[in-house]
Amino acid sequence: MTTRHTYDQELENLRQDILRMGSLVQMAIHDAVQSLAKQDVELAQKVIDGDDVIDKLEIDIEDTCMLLIAKQQPLARDLRIIATGLKITTDMERVGDHAFDIAKIAQKTAKQPLIKPLIDIPRMAAMAQKMLQDSLEAYVNLDIALAEQVCRADDAVDDLYNQVFRELLTYMMEDPHTITQATQLMFVTRYLERVADHTTNIAEWIIYLVTGQRLRKK
Amino acid sequence: MTTRHTYDQELENLRQDILRMGSLVQMAIHDAVQSLAKQDVELAQKVIDGDDVIDKLEIDIEDTCMLLIAKQQPLARDLRIIATGLKITTDMERVGDHAFDIAKIAQKTAKQPLIKPLIDIPRMAAMAQKMLQDSLEAYVNLDIALAEQVCRADDAVDDLYNQVFRELLTYMMEDPHTITQATQLMFVTRYLERVADHTTNIAEWIIYLVTGQRLRKK
Numbered sequence A, B: 001m002t003t004r005h006t007y008d009q010e011l012e013n014l015r016q017d018i019l020r021m022g023s024l025v026q027m028a029i030h031d032a033v034q035s036l037a038k039q040d041v042e043l044a045q046k047v048i049d050g051d052d053v054i055d056k057l058e059i060d061i062e063d064t065c066m067l068l069i070a071k072q073q074p075l076a077r078d079l080r081i082i083a084t085g086l087k088i089t090t091d092m093e094r095v096g097d098h099a100f101d102i103a104k105i106a107q108k109t110a111k112q113p114l115i116k117p118l119i120d121i122p123r124m125a126a127m128a129q130k131m132l133q134d135s136l137e138a139y140v141n142l143d144i145a146l147a148e149q150v151c152r153a154d155d156a157v158d159d160l161y162n163q164v165f166r167e168l169l170t171y172m173m174e175d176p177h178t179i180t181q182a183t184q185l186m187f188v189t190r191y192l193e194r195v196a197d198h199t200t201n202i203a204e205w206i207i208y209l210v211t212g213q214r215l216r217k218k
Helices: A004-037 A041-071 A076-109 A120-141 A144-174 A176-211 B004-037 B041-071 B076-109 B120-141 B144-174 B176-211
Strands: none
Touching: A004 A041, A004 A076, A004 A120, A004 A176, A041 A076, A041 B076, A076 A176, A076 B041, A076 B076, A120 A144, A120 A176, A144 A176, A144 B176, A176 B144, A176 B176, B004 B041, B004 B076, B004 B120, B004 B176, B041 B076, B076 B176, B120 B144, B120 B176, B144 B176
16 A cells, blocks of 8 residues: 555646646637648648547546555545546547547548638637637636536537527538538537537536536536 | 455346346337338337436446446456447447437427338338347346347348438438428437447447457447
8 A cells, every 4th residue: 555645646646647648638619620721731740640649548547546545545635636547538539439430521622722721610610629728728727607607608619509500501502513522611610619518517517626516427 | 345246146136237227228120110100109109218317327337337347346357248238238328318209209200190100210110129139138047149149130230221311311302392301311320320330339349248359349
């Protein structure tokens, strides 16, 4: 049995790894949407290559959580820190997957000019990134109010999703030549909407981490 | 500290709850795709209403896992059973979410006749359900060979996804009147492809449960 001091250090390392994973997926979403908007296939490739690092980090974090449970007998807050680690890495890994999916679409769509300059999609991405940023900050400071703000912010992303979706549908109907690219952009908007959902899950886990109370999933 | 007998009983109850959740999401996918193919809005509503039960079960399973970790000092296989419970419920809950998404689309698309009788989408659903069924059986019997078979089956679902996606694109280009419904069906195929991915994650966790070895996420 390690000392309490070592144990606290290990919990702190876990916290740092989770923050690092959060920053990586946040940057991946940013770069993926930039590569789409700027038709930058090299940047898209960087996101695609970076996904392995994120997946590897998830597995490392999970292994650390398992070791901590096995070596210690975590209770109350400590146990919630570890269980939260096991759960939010799943949501962060999915955010990383969506960045990967968007980067793949960026490479496909880079072959033709964009049917329109992308404005709302980068806006959706910025909103989702802000939610991720806030959820990480809420995690660092165990800030319930900020975590609750993240949950509320999800509605604005959903509204923008519905608006962009309808716009793309109109484009396709007015000009069938836009169909192939517009369907790809529809998927991007859907992925960004899902990123916001995953971030909401993360915020709900932070509320649990602090309060021990689970919110009902929407 | 409870007796080993009670502890084993609690682990068995956890296993039963996980199996129950697995059956529920499997049935939800089946019913959702049936409601889409048969334009049966009542069946779609049944799937939508049932999602709360699945979400509630996920939270119950997570609470049980936390209690078991807190009350016992699980090691090796026991710890992996509990950690696997925490992780695969996330994937199962997402499968349930996708059933919910498909049921919502079934209600939207039921307003007009289908642009074509659905054959490949129910086929994709059947493949995904079989993967779920096998992963649950692999979980019950700790059957690595079957879990590995589930991971391999994912490729066939991906192939069918790409085929159906191209078909729907052709429909839209040849007849813009099909665009609204075809985009909805594109999302359904994407959700089913994701369901197969989540099921692959579950199979990978079962391999971990038995061997203690993590496969790299694809």
